[in-house]
Amino acid sequence: MSIKWEKKGLFIVPQRHTEWQRSHAMIPTPQYKENGIFRIFYSGRNENNQSIISFADIDLTNEPKVINYSQKPVLGVGKLGCFDDNGVTPSCVISLSDKEMALYYIGWNPGSTVRMHLFGGLAISKDNGEVFKRWSEAPIIERSITDPYLNTAPWVVKNKNQFQMFYVSGCGWIHKDLPRYNIKTAFSKDGKKWDRQGHVCIDFKNEGENALARPYVIFHENIWKMWFAYKGENYRLGYAESLDGIDWRRLDHKVGISTSSDGFDSEMIEYAAVIPYKNKFFMLYNGNNYGYDGILLAVSK
Numbered sequence: 001m002s003i004k005w006e007k008k009g010l011f012i013v014p015q016r017h018t019e020w021q022r023s024h025a026m027i028p029t030p031q032y033k034e035n036g037i038f039r040i041f042y043s044g045r046n047e048n049n050q051s052i053i054s055f056a057d058i059d060l061t062n063e064p065k066v067i068n069y070s071q072k073p074v075l076g077v078g079k080l081g082c083f084d085d086n087g088v089t090p091s092c093v094i095s096l097s098d099k100e101m102a103l104y105y106i107g108w109n110p111g112s113t114v115r116m117h118l119f120g121g122l123a124i125s126k127d128n129g130e131v132f133k134r135w136s137e138a139p140i141i142e143r144s145i146t147d148p149y150l151n152t153a154p155w156v157v158k159n160k161n162q163f164q165m166f167y168v169s170g171c172g173w174i175h176k177d178l179p180r181y182n183i184k185t186a187f188s189k190d191g192k193k194w195d196r197q198g199h200v201c202i203d204f205k206n207e208g209e210n211a212l213a214r215p216y217v218i219f220h221e222n223i224w225k226m227w228f229a230y231k232g233e234n235y236r237l238g239y240a241e242s243l244d245g246i247d248w249r250r251l252d253h254k255v256g257i258s259t260s261s262d263g264f265d266s267e268m269i270e271y272a273a274v275i276p277y278k279n280k281f282f283m284l285y286n287g288n289n290y291g292y293d294g295i296l297l298a299v300s301k
C-alpha cells in the first residue's frame with residue numbers, strides 16, 4: 001500500500017499556560033471514542049523538561065479539528081527511584097477487556113554512564129480511559145537475557161487469541177549519548193505479562209542507521225502495516241508490511257511523506273500515528289525538535 005499524503009500543518013499544540021506542558025506535544029497516541037471523535041494522548045514537558053501525559057480530543061467527521069484539551073494530566077512522573085521518575089510519554093492505548101483499558105507508556109530515567117534509561121510501563125483505566133492508574137511501579141519490559149539494554153515504546157495489538165507487542169529494543173551504545181535500537185516483538189495472554197524471545201521485526205537497513213523508533217501497527221485489508229521512525233542524522237518515517245505480524249518487509253519507499261522545504265517539519269519527521277476513518281487515512285506526527293511546536297496532521301489524498 002502506498003498512500004499519497006496532503007500535509008495540513010500544525011494541528012495539536014502545547015498548552016503552554018499549564019504547569020505540565022510548557023513545551024512539546026510528543027508521540028500522538030489515539031483512542032477512538034465515538035462518532036468520529038478520537039482522543040489523542042501525548043506528552044508535553046514541564047519547566048524541568050520532564051514529560052507528562054495529557055490529551056486533546058479531535059473530530060474527524062468533516063474538516064479535522066481539535067474540540068477539547070485535557071484540563072489536568074493523565075499520568076505524571078513516577079516515584080523517585082522508579083524507572084519513570086523523570087517523565088512519561090504515551091505509546092499505545094488499547095482495551096484489554098470490557099473492564100480494563102491499557103495505556104502503555106515510555107518511562108524516562110536519567111543515566112550515569114549513559115545519558116538515559118528507557119523502559120515500557122503500563123497504566124490501567126477502569127472507566128474507559130478517563131482515569132489511569134499504574135498497574136505496576138516497575139516496567140513491564142525490563143532488561144532481559146534477550147534485551148539487555150533499553151526496552152520501550154510498546155505498541156500492542158490483538159492478534160488472533162493473544163496480544164502482540166512491537167517495541168523498541170536497544171542493541172548497544174555507540175557512546176554515552178547515542179544508543180542504537182531496533183524493533184522487536186513479544187506476546188501475552190493478558191496484555192500485562194510478556195514473553196520475549198528477541199525476535200527482530202524491523203532491523204537496520206545499513207550501518208548508517210542507529211535508531212528505529214515508535215512502531216505503529218494496524219491490520220488493514222488483510223495485511224499488517226507498520227509505520228515507524230528511523231534515523232542516521234535526523235528522523236524520517238519508514239513503512240513495512242507483514243502477512244502474519246511476525247516477519248516484516250521494509251518498504252520505506254511507500255511511506256509517501258517526508259520533510260518539507262520549510263516549516264515545522266523541515267528538519268525531521270517522526271512518531272506517526274495513522275488513523276483509518278471513513279475511507280481516508282489521517283496521519284498525526286511530530287516534526288522538528290521532537291514535537292516542540294506540536295503535532296502535525298496529514299490526510300490521504
